[in-house]
Amino acid sequence: MATFDFLLQGLLVAAQPMNLLYALIGVTLGTAVGVLPGIGPALTVALLLPVTYRLDPGGSLIMFAGIYYGGMYGGSTTSILLNTPGESASIVTALEGNKMARAGRGGPALATAAIGSFVAGLIATLGLAFIAPYIVKLALVFGPREYFALMVLAFVTVSSAFGDSTLRGLTSLFVGLALSVVGIDQLTGQARLSFGVPELLDGIEVTTLAVAMFAIGETLFIAAQGDKGPDKVEAVRGSVWMSANDWARSWKPWLRGTIIGFPIGAMPAGGAEIGTFLSYAAEKRLTKHPEEFGNGAIEGVAGPEAANNASAAGTLVPLLTLGLPTTATAAIMLAGFQQYGLQPGPLLFATNPQLVWGLIASLLIANFMLLVLNLPLIGLWVKLLTIPKPWLYAGILLFATLGTIGANPSVYELGMLLAFGLLGYAMRVFGYPIAPVVVGLILGPLAEQQLRRALAISQGDYSVLFTSPIAAVLLVIAAAALIVPLILRARGRGEVLSQLAANED
Amino acid sequence: MKHFFLATILAGAMSLPAFAADYTIIAPANPGGGWDQTARSLQTVMQQEGISSNVQVQNVPGAGGTIGLAQFASQQKGNANALIVGGYVMVGAILTNKSPVTLKDVTPIARLTGEYEAVVVPAASDIKTMADLVEALKKDPGAVSWAGGSAGGTDHIAVGLIAKAAGVDPTKINYIAYSGGGEALAAILGSQVTAGVSGYGEFESQVKAGTLRLLAVSGPERIAGVDAPTLKESGLDVVVENWRMVAAAPGLSDEQKAAVSADIEKLAKSAGWQEVLKTKGWQDSYLAGDAFNAQLEKDVAATEGVLKDIGLVK
Amino acid sequence: MTKGHHPSTATRRPDRAALFIAVVLGAIAGLIFWDVSRLAGAAGYSQVGPTTVPYAIACCLLALAIWTGFEAFRGDFPERERQEVAPVIWIVGGLAAQMLLLKVAGFSIATGILFALTARGFGKRKLWFSLPVGIVLCFVVWVIFAKLLQLSLPAGPLERLFF
Numbered sequence: 001m002a003t004f005d006f007l008l009q010g011l012l013v014a015a016q017p018m019n020l021l022y023a024l025i026g027v028t029l030g031t032a033v034g035v036l037p038g039i040g041p042a043l044t045v046a047l048l049l050p051v052t053y054r055l056d057p058g059g060s061l062i063m064f065a066g067i068y069y070g071g072m073y074g075g076s077t078t079s080i081l082l083n084t085p086g087e088s089a090s091i092v093t094a095l096e097g098n099k100m101a102r103a104g105r106g107g108p109a110l111a112t113a114a115i116g117s118f119v120a121g122l123i124a125t126l127g128l129a130f131i132a133p134y135i136v137k138l139a140l141v142f143g144p145r146e147y148f149a150l151m152v153l154a155f156v157t158v159s160s161a162f163g164d165s166t167l168r169g170l171t172s173l174f175v176g177l178a179l180s181v182v183g184i185d186q187l188t189g190q191a192r193l194s195f196g197v198p199e200l201l202d203g204i205e206v207t208t209l210a211v212a213m214f215a216i217g218e219t220l221f222i223a224a225q226g227d228k229g230p231d232k233v234e235a236v237r238g239s240v241w242m243s244a245n246d247w248a249r250s251w252k253p254w255l256r257g258t259i260i261g262f263p264i265g266a267m268p269a270g271g272a273e274i275g276t277f278l279s280y281a282a283e284k285r286l287t288k289h290p291e292e293f294g295n296g297a298i299e300g301v302a303g304p305e306a307a308n309n310a311s312a313a314g315t316l317v318p319l320l321t322l323g324l325p326t327t328a329t330a331a332i333m334l335a336g337f338q339q340y341g342l343q344p345g346p347l348l349f350a351t352n353p354q355l356v357w358g359l360i361a362s363l364l365i366a367n368f369m370l371l372v373l374n375l376p377l378i379g380l381w382v383k384l385l386t387i388p389k390p391w392l393y394a395g396i397l398l399f400a401t402l403g404t405i406g407a408n409p410s411v412y413e414l415g416m417l418l419a420f421g422l423l424g425y426a427m428r429v430f431g432y433p434i435a436p437v438v439v440g441l442i443l444g445p446l447a448e449q450q451l452r453r454a455l456a457i458s459q460g461d462y463s464v465l466f467t468s469p470i471a472a473v474l475l476v477i478a479a480a481a482l483i484v485p486l487i488l489r490a491r492g493r494g495e496v497l498s499q500l501a502a503n504e505d
Numbered sequence: 506m507k508h509f510f511l512a513t514i515l516a517g518a519m520s521l522p523a524f525a526a527d528y529t530i531i532a533p534a535n536p537g538g539g540w541d542q543t544a545r546s547l548q549t550v551m552q553q554e555g556i557s558s559n560v561q562v563q564n565v566p567g568a569g570g571t572i573g574l575a576q577f578a579s580q581q582k583g584n585a586n587a588l589i590v591g592g593y594v595m596v597g598a599i600l601t602n603k604s605p606v607t608l609k610d611v612t613p614i615a616r617l618t619g620e621y622e623a624v625v626v627p628a629a630s631d632i633k634t635m636a637d638l639v640e641a642l643k644k645d646p647g648a649v650s651w652a653g654g655s656a657g658g659t660d661h662i663a664v665g666l667i668a669k670a671a672g673v674d675p676t677k678i679n680y681i682a683y684s685g686g687g688e689a690l691a692a693i694l695g696s697q698v699t700a701g702v703s704g705y706g707e708f709e710s711q712v713k714a715g716t717l718r719l720l721a722v723s724g725p726e727r728i729a730g731v732d733a734p735t736l737k738e739s740g741l742d743v744v745v746e747n748w749r750m751v752a753a754a755p756g757l758s759d760e761q762k763a764a765v766s767a768d769i770e771k772l773a774k775s776a777g778w779q780e781v782l783k784t785k786g787w788q789d790s791y792l793a794g795d796a797f798n799a800q801l802e803k804d805v806a807a808t809e810g811v812l813k814d815i816g817l818v819k
Numbered sequence: 820m821t822k823g824h825h826p827s828t829a830t831r832r833p834d835r836a837a838l839f840i841a842v843v844l845g846a847i848a849g850l851i852f853w854d855v856s857r858l859a860g861a862a863g864y865s866q867v868g869p870t871t872v873p874y875a876i877a878c879c880l881l882a883l884a885i886w887t888g889f890e891a892f893r894g895d896f897p898e899r900e901r902q903e904v905a906p907v908i909w910i911v912g913g914l915a916a917q918m919l920l921l922k923v924a925g926f927s928i929a930t931g932i933l934f935a936l937t938a939r940g941f942g943k944r945k946l947w948f949s950l951p952v953g954i955v956l957c958f959v960v961w962v963i964f965a966k967l968l969q970l971s972l973p974a975g976p977l978e979r980l981f982f
Contacts, residue, residue: 033968047964047968047969047970048968139691140691140694140695141695142695143692143695143697144692144697167883167886167887167890170879170883171840171844171883171887174876174879174880174883175847177876177879178847178851178876178877178880181851181855181872181873181876184568184602184655184656185656185869186655186656186682186684187656187681187682187869188656188817188868188869189601189655189656189657189682189817190858190869191602192854192855192858192869192873193850193851193854193855193873195854198568198571198572198575198602198604199572201568201571201572201602202568202572216914219910219937220906220907220910220911223903223906223907223909223910223937223940223941224902224903224904224906224907225900225902225903226903226906268688268691318691322690322691322694322711323710389941390937390938390939390940390941390942390943390949391938391943393937393938393941394933394934394935394937394938394941394949394953395934397910397913397914397933397934397937398930398933398934398953398956398957398960399960401914401917401930401933402930402960402964402972405921405926405972405973406964406970406971406972408564408565409563409921409971409972409973410565411918411919411921411922414914414917414918414921415918417914418911418914418915418918421914422911425907429899429902430836430837430840430896430897430899431896431897431899444872444876448872451865451867452865452867452868453681453865454865455864455865455866455867456650456679456681456864456865457650457679457681457697457698457864459647459648459679459864459865460864460865460866462866561971562971563971564971647864679864
């Protein structure tokens with residue numbers, strides 16, 4: 001089988017000592033920059049890409065693969081330890097991961113993230129190698145109505161991040177949705193909610209909102225506790241490694257996360273964060289320890305992290321087979337590939353097999369290097385928590401603003417960072433969950449645009465939304481996911497509901 | 506592990522040039538896009554050809570380039586060392602966003618590259634020629650959905666012009682805007698829409714692979730090596746070129762303007778730039794001086810007309 | 820971090836802060852109604868135009884405002900811990916200073932001030948120590964990111980002194 005030959009050949013090249021060293025350097029650099037709060041994978045890859053140009057094509061490709069995986073993984077470290085996700089795909093990781101870190105279980109959280117990323121990366125990269133042409137066909141079947149159904153499903157899953165109050169969860173979500181309307185309406189070119197301010201015409205940057213709400217809001221909240229809070233977090237309680245129980249609870253979420261993340265990453269309008277939402281919701285429904293969700297359940301870290309990495313490999317499917325960059329990171333990678341003479345497109349696998357299989361082999365090696373580098377480092381990362389608070393949080397704000405300034409050095413952007421940071425603080429004080437705001441900002445425009453596109457193509461016929469089999473199945477799953485817990489909740493909280501009803505008249 | 510990091514940083518430090526800044530080029534878009542690539546190619550070639558020893562690129566993204574343009578016009582006034590990259594998309598964005606700063610507020614130097622639009626349909630489509638598509642459009646404009654880039658952009662303008670030339674009311678076109686060429690391409694490949702319009706480069710590899718059928722291109726003449734008629738040959742009097750240009754700051758003296766123009770001319774004629782055009786697949790459409798200014802005015806007037814016809818500008 | 824959820828008691832006074840939140844939510848809804856009403860609702864071939872979704876969001880926000888108002892009267896909001904105001908002001912001051920000084924003073928000085936003021940918010944009073952430390956640290960960061968990695972971070976007098 002020629003495919004195998006090419007892959008073996010690629011692996012042999014990639015496994016040369018010099019290339020292994022390049023992979024290690026790439027992973028180290030990618031992790032080192034990606035770990036800084038506020039600097040997500042897109043910026044990491046953009047920053048470090050030029051470093052690879054100085055090497056020969058083989059070495060540079062492998063170093064690049066290392067940077068890519070390192071940058072993807074680095075973001076989860078600060079999410080877990082410091083509750084400051086620098087990008088949308090690791091928001092869900094912070095939900096459970098940070099609770100674990102606060103309970104002294106930061107080590108196992110980081111380990112399950114690292115091993116889950118490795119497992120997902122391995123399976124997804126092999127998927128990229130062998131089933132990319134089929135996956136891409138599936139992705140192309142997804143038109144506006146299927147995407148709309150997927151967004152409806154994603155909206156339903158947001159409720160798993162609502163915390164203990166439906167009112168406050170919904171309020172957070174709708175604040176995010178209101179923010180998502182700001183800017184030029186993509187389908188008609190009209191400005192909405194921008195009040196004549198040109199800087200608002202492009203809408204609110206998801207990264208800016210995420211960094212402000214999480215990094216700055218969290219810093220303000222911790223500072224406002226004064227001397228009340230514990231002076232230092234107990235970094236390690238129990239073992240820094242995963243226990244047998246942790247393993248038993250992690251492996252299934254890893255696999256489920258991979259299965260959810262890979263195809264969604266491959267869809268031209270999917271996006272890594274949607275896979276992480278769906279994975280989190282799935283784990284929450286399937287877990288045997290529902291009481292731990294919201295207080296540091298390991299499944300809630302293992303699943304989304306695997307989904308995140310699997311969708312990173314999934315993104316390469318449309319990129320390599322169609323030449324479609326579907327995320328900011330992919331767009332930068334496309335520019336990188338062109339430097340290596342790799343012209344992504346439908347003919348790539350046929351005309352340039354060496355380079356493609358070299359890349360896939362590099363991804364496999366880089367994925368492995370990531371594990372080699374990061375498992376021993378976990379003990380060190382956990383020590384981050386022992387840095388005295390003033391210096392730790394001063395450093396977080398330094399890097400959080402660095403990422404924003406680097407992406408767009410504008411006073412308006414920093415102003416938004418400050419304003420949303422204060423909003424994030426206020427919401428923490430009043431017990432509002434933060435994640436739904438960011439989720440609303442991400443999903444709002446996607447759902448609206450896909451709905452309007454679907455209806456425009458059908459010239460206003462609403463029935464098309466349900467007549468496609470894929471869309472219908474997705475909508476049924478969404479309806480079930482919405483109604484079943486409602487019934488359960490209504491039974492459990494019947495008392496509260498009847499009280500509410502009594503108050504209304 | 507720290508050592509690897511430091512070693513690489515040091516290696517990087519030694520290979521960096523350390524000259525004083527000569528040119529700052531504003532790319533009014535995010536890293537990775539067309540304007541950014543143009544700016545970074547200018548940077549590379551200017552340094553390589555010795556036109557300028559140090560060139561910095563700065564990204565000021567937002568609102569179809571109008572934010573970068575506004576900032577450039579106000580902050581760089583009289584600075585002969587500042588350049589901005591722009592293009593046809595900016596002409597439309599200035600109109601649809603009601604930008605107070607227009608291309609009149611900077612000093613356009615030269616048009617550098619251009620790309621023609623292409624009209625495609627999925628390979629499985631019943632529509633075989635441009636005439637078939639026009640016929641379908643005339644029969645029921647709503648039934649023909651067009652995928653392309655953002656509302657009011659080059660692709661949308663091209664569709665408006667095609668409808669008008671075919672005698673169909675441009676407000677009746679069913680244009681489905683996508684955020685980028687990539688997403689639109691996926692919709693066309695998946696047969697979600699009837700037809701697609703975007704820059705030819707966006708479709709090139711799919712056309713070659715036979716998954717898309719190329720109906721027409723929007724240049725005044727056929728593109729060399731591409732087997733497709735122009736819109737004009739298909740009986741539609743439409744020529745659209747998505748060009749990119751470079752402009753200098755407002756308020757320059759005639760000598761300063763001449764010096765910048767000379768640098769850009771040297772660049773455009775250099776072997777390094779020709780090499781860049783070839784590898785990136787950009788067409789050389791170098792046009793400077795009064796000829797460029799006249800062309801610019803014509804484009805602005807025509808764009809305003811079609812945007813009014815589509816109903817995007819009042 | 821999670822605060823105890825107290826069941827409603829009839830004796831509790833209405834929660835003023837929660838009422839304020841309800842008013843703010845209502846105001847956001849009003850703002851959306853006002854802004855979107857000025858748009859041309861050209862829906863084209865889809866029945867859903869650029870105004871439909873914003874109106875729907877505004878209606879939901881209005882409903883949430885009313886719901887929040889109810890909960891405020893019932894005192895259903897969680898108990899809040901007392902917040903220290905001074906540290907928040909220090910940090911917000913640092914962020915504001917960075918924002919205003921960035922273009923004039925450059926990245927290192929502006930961000931160094933943010934660094935020192937944040938540390939001050941967390942109780943490090945010795946600004947004469949933390950300010951230089953912050954500026955030096957930010958300068959090192961600037962060199963790495965702006966010079967080696969070509970990120971465009973604004974330069975000021977300090978950066979120009981060296982480069």
